[in-house]
Amino acid sequence: MVEEKSLVSALQSQQHKEAAFRELVSLYKERLYWHIRKIVLDHDDTDDVLQNVFIKIFKNIDTFKGDSKLYTWMYRIATNEAITFINKKAKRANISSEEVKENLISGLESDVYFEGSAIQLQLQKAIATLPGKQQLIFNMKYFDDITYEDLSKILETSVGGLKSSYHIAVKKITAYLKNNETF
Amino acid sequence: MKKEEKKYEHGFTTPDNYFESFEEHLSVKLSSDSLPEKAGFKVPDDYFEQLEESIIQRVEASDEEPKVRSLFTTRYFTYAAAIAASVVLIVSIVNSSSSPVGSMDDIEITSISEYIDDGNIDIDTYDVVALLQEDEIVTMDVENQFFSEESLEEYLLETLDESTLLIE
Numbered sequence: 001m002v003e004e005k006s007l008v009s010a011l012q013s014q015q016h017k018e019a020a021f022r023e024l025v026s027l028y029k030e031r032l033y034w035h036i037r038k039i040v041l042d043h044d045d046t047d048d049v050l051q052n053v054f055i056k057i058f059k060n061i062d063t064f065k066g067d068s069k070l071y072t073w074m075y076r077i078a079t080n081e082a083i084t085f086i087n088k089k090a091k092r093a094n095i096s097s098e099e100v101k102e103n104l105i106s107g108l109e110s111d112v113y114f115e116g117s118a119i120q121l122q123l124q125k126a127i128a129t130l131p132g133k134q135q136l137i138f139n140m141k142y143f144d145d146i147t148y149e150d151l152s153k154i155l156e157t158s159v160g161g162l163k164s165s166y167h168i169a170v171k172k173i174t175a176y177l178k179n180n181e182t183f
Numbered sequence: 184m185k186k187e188e189k190k191y192e193h194g195f196t197t198p199d200n201y202f203e204s205f206e207e208h209l210s211v212k213l214s215s216d217s218l219p220e221k222a223g224f225k226v227p228d229d230y231f232e233q234l235e236e237s238i239i240q241r242v243e244a245s246d247e248e249p250k251v252r253s254l255f256t257t258r259y260f261t262y263a264a265a266i267a268a269s270v271v272l273i274v275s276i277v278n279s280s281s282s283p284v285g286s287m288d289d290i291e292i293t294s295i296s297e298y299i300d301d302g303n304i305d306i307d308t309y310d311v312v313a314l315l316q317e318d319e320i321v322t323m324d325v326e327n328q329f330f331s332e333e334s335l336e337e338y339l340l341e342t343l344d345e346s347t348l349l350i351e
Binding site: 018021022025026029030033034037038041043047050051054055058059113114115116117119120121123124142143166167170171173174177 | 207208211214215217218219221222223224225226227230231234235237238239241242245
């Protein structure tokens with residue numbers, strides 16, 4: 001926490017902002033990349049969103065009040081940017097965001113940047129059947145191992161609600177995999 | 184029968200409903216343990232190595248961009264209204280030779296708005312803006328009643344930078 005405080009101070013100072021920002025990018029680029037990737041699925045789209053997220057962080061770091069952890073604040077920005085990206089894609093194509101995700105999932109098998117096994121592909125299909133927020137909760141809890149307390153700050157949902165949603169997500173995914181066994 | 188009293192109390196407690204929900208939690212844990220650990224996505228070679236520089240360059244480039252003022256506001260209508268009023272005045276002068284021409288005060292703003300809304304005047308936004316002085320832009324009031332919520336929402340979704348909306 002002390003390290004985070006000094007990083008935030010440096011980010012909010014004119015003199016040290018750029019150096020501190022480089023450090024921030026270095027520290028968080030992979031975590032934020034994979035978080036966004038699980039939402040938008042495509043590497044190039046993820047790259048775009050990720051860069052926009054860091055630009056937003058750079059421009060708005062002075063608004064960070066320190067009432068949450070820095071990384072939960074950044075995760076919230078990344079989540080919102082990724083969801084907005086999907087929604088914009090849906091609007092441009094005049095389809096729902098669920099249909100956008102379905103189209104992305106169906107293209108996954110031939111995606112050069114997806115090297116998943118049959119079960120990993122099925123898992124992505126299973127996740128895509130969940131409601132949007134439940135997908136977020138499952139991905140962040142299962143793959144990123146984010147604590148319920150931090151998830152609560154990122155998604156602005158109670159810990160109890162998150163636990164319940166995660167449990168339901170796991171059950172649905174397990175049932176989907178059982179019913180769609182191809183491996 | 185006398186209830187057996189515990190010789191010692193350890194003092195530990197559990198969260199509410201812990202034992203009631205234990206089996207459910209265990210079942211979820213067992214299910215999730217059978218799922219793949221990784222998602223299966225990969226990145227191009229050296230992607231993360233070159234990412235930092237890309238981001239820094241973009242941040243520097245975005246810092247240098249001049250601020251773009253939105254032209255599509257109701258300021259346009261005030262000047263469009265003035266132009267329309269002038270046109271209406273000229274037309275009424277030309278068409279009516281017997282009756283005295285009303286002053287600008289007699290031409291209600293609603294009539295002018297209707298005239299514009301009916302598409303009777305073809306004004307390019309840039310022509311209107313060309314009339315504006317810098318200090319007039321700065322002091323101009325924005326009146327929201329000319330816009331429906333739907334058109335505002337659509338415009339914001341399409342063009343506006345959402346940073347101020349998303350960051351709390």
